Amino acid sequence: MKKAAIIGGGVIGGGWVARFLLNGWDVAVYDPDPEAERKIGEVLTQARWALPMLYDRALPSEGQLTFVHSLAEAVMGADYIQESVPERLDLKHKVYAEIEEANSKAPLGSSTSGFKPSELRAGIESGGRLFVAHPFNPVYLLPLIEVVPGEDADSSAIVQARETLASVGLYPLEVKKEIDAHIADRFLEAVWREALWLVKDDIATTQEIDDAIRYGFGLRWAQMGLFETYRIAGGEGGMAHFIAQFGPCLEWPWTKLMDVPELTDELIRKIGDQSDAQSGHLSIRQLERLRDTNLISIMRALKARGNAAGALISQHEETLPRPDHSAVPMITIRRVIPIDWTDYNGHMNESRYGQVYSDAADAVIEACGVNADYVASGLSYFTVENNIKYLAEAHAGDTCHVATRILLAEGKKLKLHHEMRRDSDGQVYSTCTQFLLHVSLETRKTCPPRDDVAQHMANLAAAHAKAEHG
Ligand SMILES: NC(=O)C1=CN([C@@H]2O[C@H](COP(=O)(O)OP(=O)(O)OC[C@H]3O[C@@H](n4cnc5c(N)ncnc54)[C@H](O)[C@@H]3O)[C@@H](O)[C@H]2O)C=CC1
């Protein structure tokens, strides 16, 4: 089992703990705050609910989490170390010196929002394996990690680190040249500065600024970013026309980007009061739940389209353990019920059972040789009947599995029986008896399957019948 050491378990460290732990790594945490274990526990509760919902396959079994009393104990034997202590260079240097004494080999990522690798490394002997690995809150859901190796990096440590980060579902984006605040925080700071001016000058409230983002460009950015979006905004002339039209605006007084409003007590109070009026009726935990619910729904929509962060989720899903197709009955699905499958009654909507049983049937036919090549050769199965029984409520976050038996596999006919159960106690949520017919995609008429597929189906059907009737 691989071990990650997380140094500093606050907002960001807690997210790193969850990311590694839920992807099957053992995690050791060091944080001198006596409240750290409780705080990380709260982050973990939320992450355990949220992260598995991104995927249509179950995550691996959780690793083991330990809270240790010294930094040395945390990093000893670790395969990867992530530092997330407060944004103070002197403190980070002190921490690296201690890490070096106990583990001078493992890749060492820093969550720093703004320091450059050359600043972090100063005076550290094993500094080549130290690099910026800048995450985004919540680390357990958002995939971007800005990896800044900087000059004098140990390239094998960076390669190893990138592989590690990708293996837990993250998207390591390499920043080729070090710069204060990397890539993303430079934008965020620019937007933040401009927003502070708008509030200070009584142009807009915190709520109005948030509305300006979430009803408009915020939606665009999640799927296409800035340049692709502006290319389209140039119409048929593309980027060239866009720049010709809007380039001059850059010289107009559209921004106040270079100066920062003084954070006087008055301005801080004003922002605080407006923010309380906007969101004070919700606790931070309630806001986190709302944010995560929306992020999951957006990312799952992108996954269905194979775009942006959604494509990455599908890629990572391919590395997750497959259900046990060799079991009798066959385990065709093992997954968590995602929040976007639930409805106003607070349980999984009936339409989603159709999806589950469609996926379960796909698992059976794929196991018998009906793969992409087979379909490309013009042969496939169509479902012609589903008889679904809804027996118990399924809720968001429940881990469930579908056990499938082949009842009949004769010529073009295939009859399946699926049972969907909750993992924790075996409660049956639903059953489905399903009838499929083998078809030619050319004539759109039924026809017998290829011999090898027919044989595979028949063998499985015999094994399932034997297990059922002895
Ligand atoms: N909060 C954010 O939105 C983001 C923060 N970051 C970066 O992550 C790092 C941590 O930030 P946050 O988690 O927000 O801060 P935080 O204040 O929530 O957590 C810092 C944690 O470090 C612990 N700590 C202090 N001294 C320590 C030591 N010597 N050894 C181990 N732990 C120690 C503290 O007890 C605290 O729990 C910073 O470098 C920050 O720039 C990066 C991305 C986003």
Ligand SMILES: C[N+](C)(C)CC(=O)CC(=O)[O-]
């Ligand atoms: C505000 N911040 C600079 C700490 C933000 C980040 O570093 C990234 C994020 O999660 O927004």
